[in-house]
Amino acid sequence: MTQTYPIQTLNAISPVGLQRLDRDVFDLGTDIAEPRGILLRSADLHSAPIPDSLYAVARAGAGTNNIPVDDLGARGIPVFNTPGANANAVKELVIAGMLLAARNLYHAADYTRGLVADQALSGGDLDKQVEAGKKQFAGYELPGKTLGVIGLGAIGVLVANAAQSLGLKVLGYDPAITVERAWQLSPNVEQVTSVEELFARSNMITLHVPLIEATKGLVDADRIASMAPGGVVLNFARGGVVDEQAVIEALDSGHLHAYVNDFPSEAGSVHPKVIALPHLGASTGEAEDNCAVMAADQLSDYLLNGNIRNSVNFPEVVMARTPGTTRLGIFNENKPNMIGQITAALAEAGLNVAEFTNKSKGEVAYTLVDVEGEVQDELKDSILAIDGVIRARKIG
Incomplete structure (x- = not known):
């Protein structure tokens, strides 16, 4: 008789990924009491009881802050993630964020929407009002500017290469870059030897690092101050890698032009120079499918063959x-x-x-x-x- 493996699915996992799990071998469900595997996205496992039956956890995404990785590792339970599966989706959002900031598009659209609403009430001449007000949203073009990329993993390399093709000078920093990523990186991307050098030479900074002790508050007041006036910080990594108060103070003083991020906060989201998106980094159908397929394949290979691929703790x-x-x-x-x-x-x-x-x-x-x-x-x-x-x- 073929052994079956009960898999508990938390969150909405893409059906494309679930189809990778043979139903003759894997029993899937949300209420399985003694699972061999857990397949999830953002569900918080920190306060959840971990059954003795559990062999592995697979997250359909890159970050694992919602999973007690160290505790599971101490019990011999590998935690899998899906690095690179959502890389293109995040890359596109970073490029969009750069354009939103450089051309002031976010606030310009709000201004236009307000004019249309006012015209409906006052009967004003919309064309004249548009022409009169557009000067306040004049921006700048990307070619000739310098983008600093911190973290040259799957996402960082794609961002660096795309930015370089748009005409920006690109600096990269990652002391742990892999051979695979180094081969993928455009030869025109200059790798610098310190975060401080990257900040001092960049007009824009984009972050692609995990949130660990070493990266908390990576973007701080001193590093922001070393940037040329009018700089932009883009954060599509994790909220905690940026000292938000330091960013807000730099925005208030005019030293920073904009802060674009994917992690809204009560303090930052209402600031007129902050563009806060509702955690859209991997929110495309393609990315969700890719992450689910990769997570399901890794979980299946481990349960059936014992192979470990892309584990964060083993x-x-x-x-x-x-x-x-x-x-x-x-x-x-x-x-x-x-x-x-x-x-x-x-x-x-x-x-x-x-x-x-x-x-x-x-x-x-x-x-x-x-x-x-x-x-x-x-x-x-x-x-x-x-x-x-x-x-x-x-x-x-």
Whole structure:
């Protein structure tokens, strides 16, 4: 009989993604009491009880602030996200934000709407009023300006390349840029060696970094002050990476021209120089489909094969299945002699290793091993008894 995996779906997950999960293998539902997997978007898991049955969590999106990543990692539960799946959608919104700010389009549209409403009441000459008032919204063109891109991941690289093609000089900063992203980055994008240099040389700043301790308040008063007058800050990353009070003070003084962001706040959204959007970064049908497909595929591959792709709390570990073998997945602390103890337990059980891979990430590691023969419960118990093993499961 084929083993089935109950998957709890939270939020509205794109049907395109859900279709990737074979209903003969996966039971999907919103009220599953003992799920093997959780598939979600923005649902908050921080206060939710985590059942012992849970093997993995997959988020159809990039950010994982709504998930207790460290707590789940300590229990051997990988958390998957979908970096790059919504990259084009966010890139387009960033470019739109640049144009909104440079040409004052947001406030100009509000002005026009007000004129039309006034004309309906007063019977005024709309054409004359438009011509008389448009000067206050005169903006500037993008070519010749400098855009600083902080974070050169999937989104940052797309933004940098698109901005460069629009005629901007583009500076990029990311000390952890991957080889893959470096190959994708336009050779005309200049990579700088510090955030301070990027601020000092940029007319516009766009952020594409996660919200972690190191990035909280990344845009602060000192860095804003180093920008040339009339600068623009674009934040489509996370609200907390910007010191909003410092931004508002710079807007009030005229040092900043505009702040465009996707994270409305009571203080910032009413400011006349702030353009606050209702978290639209990934709000396209295409992005939702892409994120759901990627999350579903990663969850399925982990549950069926033990492979880990795009986990935020465990290393990338992918190994092809060896025909005629049984697979084990083992989470353990990253410390000496763990592999030796695991292989010793396999040898004691009389099992020959066909394939074996182990990778670490920080303080944790993950092992996939294909063995020739049937794995008994006693072997799993002996592996779990090893000091430092977090979790072990027989796969498939």
